Amino acid sequence: MDSKSVKEFTRKEVPDWDDELIATARFKAFSGQKSDWEPKFQFWKNLIVKIARHFGVFIISPPQVKNEWFNRGGLTPLCIDHVLFIMYNEGEITRISDMVGPYSGRLTQLFYKVKSLMNRSTMSPESILLEDCLILTTLLKEKADEVIKCLSESHWNSHCVVTRNKFESMCGGQKEGYAVLSYLSGCRKGQYLSTNKKELIEGIKVSLSSAVVSGVSSLDFDTLHLIWTQEKLQQQLDVIDRRWEMSRQSALASLKSGNKKLALRHAKEMKLGIENREKCNSLLNRVEEVLSVIANVESTKQVTGAIQIGARVIKENKISIEEVQLCLEELDESIDSQKQVEKALEPAPSLDMEDEDIEEEFRKLELEIGSGNLKDLNPEAGVSDSEGTDQSLADALLNLKLADDAPGSGSAIQNSGLLAKNKESNGPMLEAA
Numbered sequence: 001m002d003s004k005s006v007k008e009f010t011r012k013e014v015p016d017w018d019d020e021l022i023a024t025a026r027f028k029a030f031s032g033q034k035s036d037w038e039p040k041f042q043f044w045k046n047l048i049v050k051i052a053r054h055f056g057v058f059i060i061s062p063p064q065v066k067n068e069w070f071n072r073g074g075l076t077p078l079c080i081d082h083v084l085f086i087m088y089n090e091g092e093i094t095r096i097s098d099m100v101g102p103y104s105g106r107l108t109q110l111f112y113k114v115k116s117l118m119n120r121s122t123m124s125p126e127s128i129l130l131e132d133c134l135i136l137t138t139l140l141k142e143k144a145d146e147v148i149k150c151l152s153e154s155h156w157n158s159h160c161v162v163t164r165n166k167f168e169s170m171c172g173g174q175k176e177g178y179a180v181l182s183y184l185s186g187c188r189k190g191q192y193l194s195t196n197k198k199e200l201i202e203g204i205k206v207s208l209s210s211a212v213v214s215g216v217s218s219l220d221f222d223t224l225h226l227i228w229t230q231e232k233l234q235q236q237l238d239v240i241d242r243r244w245e246m247s248r249q250s251a252l253a254s255l256k257s258g259n260k261k262l263a264l265r266h267a268k269e270m271k272l273g274i275e276n277r278e279k280c281n282s283l284l285n286r287v288e289e290v291l292s293v294i295a296n297v298e299s300t301k302q303v304t305g306a307i308q309i310g311a312r313v314i315k316e317n318k319i320s321i322e323e324v325q326l327c328l329e330e331l332d333e334s335i336d337s338q339k340q341v342e343k344a345l346e347p348a349p350s351l352d353m354e355d356e357d358i359e360e361e362f363r364k365l366e367l368e369i370g371s372g373n374l375k376d377l378n379p380e381a382g383v384s385d386s387e388g389t390d391q392s393l394a395d396a397l398l399n400l401k402l403a404d405d406a407p408g409s410g411s412a413i414q415n416s417g418l419l420a421k422n423k424e425s426n427g428p429m430l431e432a433a
Helices: 003-013 020-026 034-054 062-069 080-089 106-120 137-154 164-171 174-186 218-257 260-316 321-345 355-372 385-404 409-432
Strands: 093-095 134-136 159-163 190-197 199-207
Touching: 003 034, 003 062, 020 034, 034 062, 034 080, 034 134, 034 137, 062 080, 080 093, 134 137, 137 164, 137 174, 137 199, 159 164, 159 218, 164 174, 164 199, 174 190, 190 218, 199 218, 218 260
Parallel strands: none
Antiparallel strands: 093 134, 159 199, 190 199
16 A cells, blocks of 8 residues: 555545645644534544555554655645544554453453553553554454454354464454454454464464354364364465476476476476375365364254254243144245245246247147148138138137146036137127127
8 A cells, every 4th residue: 555546545535635725724733622623633534544444454554644645745734643642542543552462361461451551541642653553443343344254154153263374364464463363352252272283383263153252172273283284285285386387397498498308307397296296185185074074063063952952942831742843834834935936036037949940830830720620611601711710720729728638528628618608709709800
């Protein structure tokens, strides 16, 4: 995020940014009563939050905000230190040094909270500009929600365990990961865990539901070790692929230059890389299978727990099996009705038919009507051509209906009677036409 792009965004958000008279009034220091400078404070506060949200950051540097973001030809706003100080006092920004250390124990976190309260009383508008990093609390909460949503898309349990490196990359960096985990730890939605198996393995356990995160169990440590191994194997695969591509390029270059001996050596390196990749990929697949089994077991455990809760509720409320069965049947009927409604509301599928197919079917209908019915008409019966054609078409439809309903003759006879009545009642209308 460079100062040039920030200034371009600022001009879009504030159309009168380059107006000298308005800018001079905005850049002045606060004076008088709060009601006098409150609109100016709201302007700068909202602008800082808009810029940070637009560029996807929630950690800002006070010197950068004053000297780079809002620098107009060497002029900087004299009120920006008071703006940041008021935001700090109102809890809209906080120092990263005031945040609870998420990688420490409970007692250490309590000490950090007490220290933060003591330091807050000694802050001044001048000292806040000396801070390296300030955190916008509103955007910090948005980032934490975004991380939880991203984890929920790849995990279907109520919690998940990720490595510290992955968590920090999702947050945007080491400082950002520290701030997000500190916020989640304060809300009891995240917890740090580590294990030492030949080397230190660090991870984060995050609650993906509205409930607080549960305590760390031995299964969480084993899961963390497996996930860490999975990431290491994936990194090794990436290294093997890069080396294989380098060997391939070198082999091609050696062949072009006529150095077959060197090209053969690079070809051997490629073959060795393929073998190493197969071994590494086999190990990766085994680790992923174990992780999948663990996830399925946890899902089954949750379903079993839900069934046990349901059984206990039924027992406590003295609900009979017949009532449960009746509720299930009503639920099934509601689901079937909903499916029928959804099916009825679905758009009719489009029929992609060729013109030749339509014409062929039309010719077949003409032949059936002409050969099966028109030959039975008496041309001397005094019936007009239009009436004969309509009557023959009705007879043809009647024959088709009788043929289709042969297994159930009752419905066919009833339909034929209706058709006969329709013919008699429509006769005068046809003659009048």
